[in-house]
Amino acid sequence: MxxxxxxxxxxxxxxxLSPLLLGVxxxxxxxxxxxxxPPLVQPYYDLARLFRKDMVISRTTTWLFRAGPVAGLTAPxxxxxxxxxxxxxxxxxxDGDLIFVIYLLGLSRFCTAVAALDTGSxxxxxxxxxxxxxxxxxxxxxxFVLIVLVRLTGSFSLGGLFGPALAAGWxxxxxxxxxxxxxxxxxTLVENCRIPFDDPTTHLELTMIHEVMVLDHSGxxxxxxxxxxxxxxxxxxxxxxxxxxxxxxxxxxxxxxxFALAMLLLAVLIGVVESVIARLPLLKVPQLLIGTSLLxxxxxxxxxx
Amino acid sequence: MENLANLLLLLVIxxxxxxxGSSRLGACIxxxxxxxxxxxxxxxxxxxxxxxxxxxxxxALALKGVVMPWLLFRAIRQVRxxxxxxxxxxxxxxxxxxxxxxxxxxIFSDHLxxxxxxxxxxxxxxxxxxxxxxxxxxxxxxxxxxxxxGYLIFENGIFIFGLLLTEAMPLMVExxxxxxxxxxxxxxxxxxxxxxxxxxxxxxxxLSLLRE
Numbered sequence: 001m002x003x004x005x006x007x008x009x010x011x012x013x014x015x016x017l018s019p020l021l022l023g024v025x026x027x028x029x030x031x032x033x034x035x036x037x038p039p040l041v042q043p044y045y046d047l048a049r050l051f052r053k054d055m056v057i058s059r060t061t062t063w064l065f066r067a068g069p070v071a072g073l074t075a076p077x078x079x080x081x082x083x084x085x086x087x088x089x090x091x092x093x094x095d096g097d098l099i100f101v102i103y104l105l106g107l108s109r110f111c112t113a114v115a116a117l118d119t120g121s122x123x124x125x126x127x128x129x130x131x132x133x134x135x136x137x138x139x140x141x142x143x144f145v146l147i148v149l150v151r152l153t154g155s156f157s158l159g160g161l162f163g164p165a166l167a168a169g170w171x172x173x174x175x176x177x178x179x180x181x182x183x184x185x186x187x188t189l190v191e192n193c194r195i196p197f198d199d200p201t202t203h204l205e206l207t208m209i210h211e212v213m214v215l216d217h218s219g220x221x222x223x224x225x226x227x228x229x230x231x232x233x234x235x236x237x238x239x240x241x242x243x244x245x246x247x248x249x250x251x252x253x254x255x256x257x258x259f260a261l262a263m264l265l266l267a268v269l270i271g272v273v274e275s276v277i278a279r280l281p282l283l284k285v286p287q288l289l290i291g292t293s294l295l296x297x298x299x300x301x302x303x304x305x
Numbered sequence: 306m307e308n309l310a311n312l313l314l315l316l317v318i319x320x321x322x323x324x325x326g327s328s329r330l331g332a333c334i335x336x337x338x339x340x341x342x343x344x345x346x347x348x349x350x351x352x353x354x355x356x357x358x359x360x361x362x363x364x365a366l367a368l369k370g371v372v373m374p375w376l377l378f379r380a381i382r383q384v385r386x387x388x389x390x391x392x393x394x395x396x397x398x399x400x401x402x403x404x405x406x407x408x409x410x411x412i413f414s415d416h417l418x419x420x421x422x423x424x425x426x427x428x429x430x431x432x433x434x435x436x437x438x439x440x441x442x443x444x445x446x447x448x449x450x451x452x453x454x455g456y457l458i459f460e461n462g463i464f465i466f467g468l469l470l471t472e473a474m475p476l477m478v479e480x481x482x483x484x485x486x487x488x489x490x491x492x493x494x495x496x497x498x499x500x501x502x503x504x505x506x507x508x509x510x511x512l513s514l515l516r517e
Contacts, residue, residue, distance in 0.1 A: 175315050290397050291326050294404040298318070301408050305415070305430075 007081075007091040009256050014080050017260055018230035019043035021237070021267040028271025043230065050223030055265070058216060061118050063127060068115025069221040073226040074109035080235045084163050087248035093159040098146050105191070105235075108228065109135055116213035127212030130282070134197065134209070137289035138190050144296035145187075148249030148303055149243075152177075162242030170246055179299035181243045188236040188270075188290045192229065197273040197285055237266050242284045310331040310350040313343050314431040314465070318407060321438035325403045325459065326396050328388050330450060334377045337457050341369025344464055351468060361479055365464065368483050373457065373490045380450060380494040394445040406437030428468055435462035447508045449500055453493040460486050 023040040030037025057065065079101045083198035084090045094100075113128040149161040152169040170177060190197045200211065214225050241262045249255050280288065320340045324333050345365035348358045383389070392399065410433035423429065439459025443452050460482075467479065504511045 175312070287326065287397055291322065291400055294322065294400055295319075296403060298322075300408060301411050302315075305411055 003091065005252060006089060009088050010045065010081065010085060011258065013085050013088070013256060014077070014231060014234060016067060017263060018234040019047060019227070020052065020259055021233055021263060022230055024094035024267035025271040025274065028268050029275050032272070040082075043226075047227055050073055050226065051220050053219035055219035055221055058119060060120050061216075062117040065115045065216070066221070068111045069217060069224040069228070070117075071108050071111035073224040074228075075104045075233075076228050076231040076235055079104040080231060080238070082158050083235055084159050084242060085237050085238050085243060085256075086251060086262065086293065087163050088254040089163075090159040093157045093276055095156045098150075098156070098158050098161065102142055102146075105232065106135070106139075107228060110234075112213055112225070115217075117130060119216045121216070124167075124213055124215060127209055130209045134190060134285060137286055137293070140293040141183050141289070141296045142187055145183050146302055148176055148180050148296070148299050151300070151303055152214050164246055164248040166243065166246040173303050176299040176303045177243060179295055179302070181240060183292050183296040183299070184236075184240045185241055186289075188233070188240055188266075189273065190289065191236055192233045194270060196277045196280045199279055208241050234263065237263055241266060308350070310347050313347055313350070314427045316349050317461070317465070318431055318434055319341060320399065321407070321435055321458065322403060324454070325438055325441060326400045328396060330381050331378070333451065333454055334374050337454055337461075338370050338374035340458070340461055341373070344367055344461055345369060347465075348468055364480065364483055368487055369457075372487065376490050376494050377450065377453065379434075380497045383498055386448070386450070392445050392447060392451075395429060395504070399441055399445050400442055403438050403441055406441065407434040410434040410437060417513075423469060428465060432462050432465035432468075435459075435465055439463075447510065449493065449497045449509050452509065453490060453497070456489065457486070474489075482506070483501065 020043070022043040023038070026042065027037045027040055030284060036169070070132070082090050082097045082101050090279065109131065113132055115281045116124040116128040149166070149169075150156060152173060153161055153165045155161055155165065166177070188194075193200050198209040198211075214222065217225055238259075241259065245262055247258075317340055320336050320343075321351070324336050326341075327333055345362050349362050352358050394402070407430075411430045414429040414433060417429065419429065436459060439455050439457075439462055442455030442458055444455075444457065446452055464481075467482075500506075500509070500511070
């Protein structure tokens with residue numbers, strides 16, 4: 001029974017909250033620019049509209065092109081069942097699921113990249129190459145952060161790494177955890193193609209990375225990609241929030257409310273970052289990502305001392 | 306108080322990383338100044354406040370936080386350079402070397418035969434790491450000005466070591482060290498100007514080509 005309640009809260013938060021985050025980010029950016037901006041629920045309208053539309057599929061593509069969006073939607077959905085949302089524990093979990101979750105996200109990225117290559121467009125191939133390069137550079141940071149958490153809590157399952165399990169860690173290793181939060185925030189920005197690493201609103205520009213890969217998708221396929229991206233934002237955001245907020249209030253609705261509030265604050269923070277920081281030159285990004293990896297490595301050294 | 310001092314020392318290490326990875330001279334000078342100013346506050350947090358520690362903190366704050374950055378900023382204004390263009394070793398390898406040096410400092414200081422009171426404290430690994438960062442900076446950069454900055458960071462490392470000895474070290478020694486540093490930076494400012502006038506560039510390897 002508790003298992004079912006947990007699953008319900010988890011899916012409700014995941015499916016209901018994730019598009020709202022995109023709306024909050026857009027609203028924050030509009031506020032900074034002095035515009036009124038689209039309504040907060042605009043992403044829901046966009047998704048509903050996309051799912052009603054027809055699709056145009058290029059004749060040169062194969063089934064790989066159709067498989068990309070499906071993996072892009074299902075992989076984050078399955079992965080987020082292993083991640084605790086604030087104090088609401090993860091419905092599923094086993095020892096070592098942290099590696100499983102990270103590589104599920106890797107699988108969705110692989111499928112998106114393969115679908116982009118399948119169109120045979122040189123432009124999309126370039127975007128795929130960039131996306132995969134940055135993903136390689138982010139991976140060490142994620143794993144160093146997770147190693148720090150494993151070392152602190154002694155658990156090998158994501159369910160035991162975040163949230164209330166960390167409360168004791170904040171007393172003994174606060175500096176390491178602060179570095180870990182910063183690194184996780186950078187990972188969230190990179191993995192979700194946010195400024196300063198990639199601009200999600202550019203279209204048809206030589207510098208864009210993620211958007212270029214999905215240029216040929218339309219209709220329901222594009223809707224699946226958008227929804228999957230929103231879930232991925234929620235998933236990685238949940239890891240960041242889980243690091244920063246090691247409290248539990250006891251009752252599920254209250255915990256869900258606290259988590260939703262924290263996620264919205266994170267979305268506002270992302271909006272502020274996008275408004276005040278200029279996009280980095282493409283060649284500077286690897287330098288910054290390696291720097292972040294080294295920072296997370298330093299967090300591990302501090303902890304091991 | 307001890308916790309706050311540890312936090313400042315950790316920030317000093319993070320600033321080391323920033324300086325090693327940044328190519329903008331202005332940002333590097335500001336970071337070095339911030340590092341010096343933060344270090345100047347540490348003796349007040351670690352030791353009981355007396356005339357000695359107050360003088361040490363005040364003079365370090367004035368020299369490292371204000372006077373030397375001002376001298377260096379004046380130097381880059383005069384020679385009109387903003388960036389270190391091509392260092393001997395790139396920024397990313399320097400950063401990796403810096404992290405390895407920092408990790409080495411933490412491991413090494415665990416094996417040192419220290420007084421019981423200093424065991425487990427952050428002062429020694431932080432001092433070693435800052436020394437390493439200063440060394441790296443002096444070795445890898447070509448411009449005379451960034452090398453002077455490396456020297457400043459190196460001295461910050463020595464200052465961190467000095468924190469352990471504040472009560473034992475006579476005032477005159479510390480005043481002498483700070484004065485030496487000031488003179489060195491002052492002279493470096495003049496040298497930078499001269500190199501620039503002679504070769505219209507600040508790369509120090511030009512100096513080794515003078516064979517007449």
